[in-house]
Amino acid sequence: MQPLIEHKWDLSIPEAINLQKELALKVQVSPLDINSLRYIGGIDCAPSTDMSKYFAAAVIWDIHTRELVEYHIADAPLTFPYVPGLLSFREIPAVIEVMKKINKKPDIFIVDGHGIAHPRGIGIAAHIGVIFDVPTFGCGKSLLYGNYQDPAHERGSTSPLMAKGKVIGNVIRTRSNVRPVFVSVGHKVDLKTATELTISCSGRFRLPEPTHLADKLVAQKENKSVIINKLL
DNA sequence: GCGACAG
């Protein structure tokens, strides 16, 4: 897979913010039938120990068999600082590299991070969706933007994530009595479908299976040879 | 001006 929209990544912070405002205009929130989704992509990233580069892991998980069908890892130089709201500029260069290795294009991608639940409406999940023009949504482990009431403690409970009087995502309890995850649309999908998919991909862990697997895979970054056994 | 602040 290759990005359809290409732009510079070595930008100053003000330039990056302006680019986000432009790209935010291209974000599409549209209905997507959950029954048409079988191959679910999962993406997660992590910096190298020496902080000189960033690794990105991509997995493809079959929601029918509930098994991993493909996985890859890649890296790219780390050039951008961590600034809340500008995570895309640190991680997407590595994501572009793993995407190049994907053989079977997934029906949708779940990205570790936020979608439109972002100060300018374009978190990393939305940014990836826009430049690759594929369905994506974000599943973050903590809050970046918005307000919410804690959802009930039972698995499957949800509570709307709000900002400026609008619903920008859902806070979802994927496991009973465990901290919830923050789901927001990225591109070419609707919140209801993203929410239902998150719940149907979860159960064993706090994170939905695709993201959980990508998380475990990227954690093996520096030793990428002994991973196969431990992952399957 | 004072907090908040994905990974």
Next chain:
DNA sequence: ATCTTGTCGC
């Protein structure tokens, strides 16, 4: 993201 032990609970 990462530095970190034991411990509580399903």
